[in-house]
Structure formats: C-alpha cells, structure tokens
Amino acid sequence: MTRIALVVSDVDGTLVTKDKTLTDRAQDAVRRLHQAGIGFTITSSRPTIGMRFLIEPLAITLPVGAFNGSSIVAPDLTPIEEHLIPPSTVERSIEVLNEFGVDIWLFTNEKWLTRNGDGEYVPHEKRAIRADPTVVADFSPYLASACKIVGSSADPALLQRCELAMQQALDARATAVRSQSYYLDVTPPGHDKGTFVEAMAKRLGIPTDRVATIGDMQNDLAMFRKSGLSFAMGNATDDVKQQATHVTASNEDEGFAAAMEMILKENEGSGADR
CATH class of the missing domain: 3.40.50.1000 (HAD superfamily/HAD-like)
Structure with a gap:
C-alpha cells in the first residue's frame, strides 16, 4: 500500500x-x-x-x-x-423540491433558513449542527447568498427520485446528491x-x-x-x-x-x- x-x-x-x-x-x-x-x-x-x-x-x-x-x-x-449557487439555480432547485413536496432549507454562510420551523428533521439538524434555524416566509431575499439547498424527507425512495429529477433539471449548474437517506443537498457547481x-x-x-x-x-x-x-x-x-x-x-x-x-x-x- x-x-x-x-x-x-x-x-x-x-x-x-x-x-x-x-x-x-x-x-x-x-x-x-x-x-x-x-x-x-x-x-x-x-x-x-x-x-x-x-x-x-x-x-x-x-x-x-x-x-x-x-x-x-x-x-x-x-x-x-x-462558492455560492447561482441565484437562477437556487430558484430552479426550490421549484423541484416543491414539486416533490419535501421540506426545504437554505443555508448561507451565516444562517440556516427554513419556511417550516416545525419540519420533521429540524430537531435532528439542530442537534447535529448545534444551531437554530431562522424561519422566513420567503427565500427570495437570499437567492444570491445560498451556499447549500437541502430537501429533507422521511421517504428515502421519494428523495432518491427527487435526486434524479434534480440532477436532470440542473445538469452542470449545481451538484445534487444525497448526504443522508433523508437529506438531498444542492451545492455550487464544480x-x-x-x-x-x-x-x-x-x-x-x-x-x-x-x-x-x-x-x-x-x-x-x-x-x-x-x-x-x-x-x-x-x-x-x-x-x-x-x-x-x-x-x-x-x-x-x-x-x-x-x-x-x-x-x-x-x-x-x-x-x-x-
């Protein structure tokens, strides 16, 4: 070796x-x-x-x-x-995640943003990263500062299908891959x-x-x-x-x-x- x-x-x-x-x-x-x-x-x-x-x-x-x-x-x-995800790619990612009905999180370098503070995996993420989310009504003000978009779901098969759809929708504009069976991550391209x-x-x-x-x-x-x-x-x-x-x-x-x-x-x- x-x-x-x-x-x-x-x-x-x-x-x-x-x-x-x-x-x-x-x-x-x-x-x-x-x-x-x-x-x-x-x-x-x-x-x-x-x-x-x-x-x-x-x-x-x-x-x-x-x-x-x-x-x-x-x-x-x-x-x-x-590196940041291009704003237009952030928008498209959110559209795909909405189509699959999964919970959506947006991470900037400083904040974890969610529209649903009671999401199923929010307590899990709080324990993992030792930080609390910021609940927002709309992700639009943060499209230009997104480091990562996450779709979370307790249905692994659904999230796997979502991963394939996301990869097809984004092509080379971002990287879309599951980091856990219940998390799909979208991160900057390249x-x-x-x-x-x-x-x-x-x-x-x-x-x-x-x-x-x-x-x-x-x-x-x-x-x-x-x-x-x-x-x-x-x-x-x-x-x-x-x-x-x-x-x-x-x-x-x-x-x-x-x-x-x-x-x-x-x-x-x-x-x-x-």
Missing part, C-alpha cells in the same frame, strides 16, 4: 455515532494519526458552524471543507475559499468533496494517491474517486461500499477508528515513502 500522508473524513454516519457523539476510540485514533505525522481533516455537507465542535477535540490544524467541500475554512472557521481532496493534497504538496478518505453516502463517492485509499462505513449502502477500496464496521461499532488503525498499521509496514 502507498504510504498515506493525509486522511480526509466525512462526519455524519462516519466520524460520529448516530447521536452525534465522537467516541473516545475515534478521538484516540486521530491523536495517533497526528503522532505518526499523518495529516487529518474533515469534509461534510454540514454548514461551517456545524464543524466547530470537532476542531478542538481532534486537534485539527488543517482547513476543513463545509457544504460538501464547496467552502474551505481555516480551523478557526475563517473563510479561505467560498466543487465537491473530491475537489476538496485535490485542494488539500495540493496544499500539502502530496499526490492524491497518498490521501485516504472515509465516508458512508453518495456525496462521499467524489472523494473516493480522488484518493488512493477509500473506506466505506459498514452502515453505507451497497453502491457506496462497491466503490470503496475497503469496507469497515459501522459508525455504531467504531468503524472509523478501525479504519484509522488499519492505516496506521499499513503505514508502519510500508517503510519509507514511495
């Missing part, structure tokens, strides 16, 4: 448990990566503010990728690179977790085949394709597992830590960089 110099991890369904807990074993695994001289950072569909709680316990010193990597921020959350991996490899001066990635959902496939080593979580769907180099245990069974321990072991056995 090529010696790994950087690990890029997804957050929800991967690094944290279902109740959004960072386990002691996961934290220890990242500490051991640091000790071994292996870089570590995170990328997620989460907004910037939703990454904050992981920075200190994981001693992250590298930039992190919010909004599926379309925004890159320093560990103190200072913006390094930000930027995803794969481009984040490329940006981080360039920053560190390493080839992308020395990057390892780990995730559980369709939005993680972009970074799987750009990295030399990839791990799908045991809780991932079969199509995600099929596109990963390895499959680890679930996020409820320390799958993240197990994958990091494998990287550490393989690196120790690989000798000098090659």
